[in-house]
Amino acid sequence: GENVEQHPSTLSVQEGDSAVIKCTYSDSASNYFPWYKQELGKRPQLIIDIRSNVGEKKDQRIAVTLNKTAKHFSLHITETQPEDSAVYFCAASNRDDKIIFGKGTRLHILP
Amino acid sequence: DAGVTQSPTHLIKTRGQQVTLRCSPKSGHDTVSWYQQALGQGPQFIFQYYEEEERQRGNFPDRFSGHQFPNYSSELNVNALLLGDSALYLCASSLGTGLTNYGYTFGSGTRLTVV
Numbered sequence: 001g002e003n004v005e006q007h008p009s010t011l012s013v014q015e016g017d018s019a020v021i022k023c024t025y026s027d028s029a030s031n032y033f034p035w036y037k038q039e040l041g042k043r044p045q046l047i048i049d050i051r052s053n054v055g056e057k058k059d060q061r062i063a064v065t066l067n068k069t070a071k072h073f074s075l076h077i078t079e080t081q082p083e084d085s086a087v088y089f090c091a092a093s094n095r096d097d098k099i100i101f102g103k104g105t106r107l108h109i110l111p
Numbered sequence: 112d113a114g115v116t117q118s119p120t121h122l123i124k125t126r127g128q129q130v131t132l133r134c135s136p137k138s139g140h141d142t143v144s145w146y147q148q149a150l151g152q153g154p155q156f157i158f159q160y161y162e163e164e165e166r167q168r169g170n171f172p173d174r175f176s177g178h179q180f181p182n183y184s185s186e187l188n189v190n191a192l193l194l195g196d197s198a199l200y201l202c203a204s205s206l207g208t209g210l211t212n213y214g215y216t217f218g219s220g221t222r223l224t225v226v
Contacts, residue, residue: 006153034214043201043217044154089153097142097205098167099215101153 002027004092006102013080014110021075021105023090030092033066033073034099038087047088048075077107085109115140115204115218123224124192132187132221136204142166143185144215145177146201154201160185161207189223197225 003026013019025033031052036044050057050064050073057064061080066073073092077084087106093099116135124130136143142161146154156169160179179185183204189196199222203215 036217043219045217046214049214098156098159098169099144099203100156101146103153104151 002030002092002094002098002100004090004100004102006090006105008105009103010106010108012108012110015082016079019075019077019080019084019107021088021090021107023073023075023092023102025071025073025092025100027092027094028068028071029094032093032099033064034091034093035064035075036089036091036101038089038104040086044089080109082109082111115202115216117200117202117218117221119221120219121222121224123226126192126194126225128192129188129190130192130223132189132200132202132223133184134187134202134204134218135184136202137216140204140206140216141183142205142207143179143183144203144205145185145187146203147171147196148199148201148220150198157187192225194225197223199223 006023034049035047037047038044048062050066061078063076087104089104090102091099115137118133144159145157148154157171158168159166163179174190176188199220201220202218205215
């Protein structure tokens with residue numbers, strides 16, 4: 001089955017700098033890659049997603065890139081703000097609709 | 112717009128007992144997936160229900176079972192509770208078979224503590 005590896009597990013960046021979180025997946029049939037943000041004590045919320053027919057997608061300060069050949073995908077957050085502090089999960093899904101999550105990255109935005 | 116609702120929000124059970132958790136999907140969604148999230152970990156897939164049947168299952172023992180009702184709501188049952196079952200149980204709803212393009216909508220979860 002699908003396995004999603006995520007790193008780093010913890011990331012601290014200065015406010016205003018960029019943050020990058022990287023993930024790899026194992027199942028070449030995976031075709032959908034969502035990213036979720038989970039604040040302390042709250043539910044995971046979808047922040048951006050990308051499909052396998054697209055290499056990059058942007059939404060304001062957030063961008064995702066996908067390298068299907070290498071089975072890598074990444075989340076980029078630019079001009080980080082205090083409210084970006086949270087745990088971020090990458091995930092992958094194949095044709096059968098099940099979504100498999102990485103273990104998460106705890107992002108700290110330093111003042 | 113009604114999102115995904117889960118009940119109860121918190122629950123404390125004794126080892127060996129049985130528990131039932133409930134989930135109502137977002138309006139318009141017909142598929143319910145259940146996840147277990149241990150502290151500091153990512154959500155682990157338990158199973159998914161569609162058209163009142165278990166469509167897929169993760170690596171969880173038979174002590175974990177579920178049900179989906181005609182109104183698309185779902186229950187997760189766990190028998191013979193172990194201390195290791197303590198976790199946040201998340202319900203996620205989505206629309207239809209193969210339509211992962213819109214992602215899941217998660218409920219706020221049920222925090223289960225087994226003592």
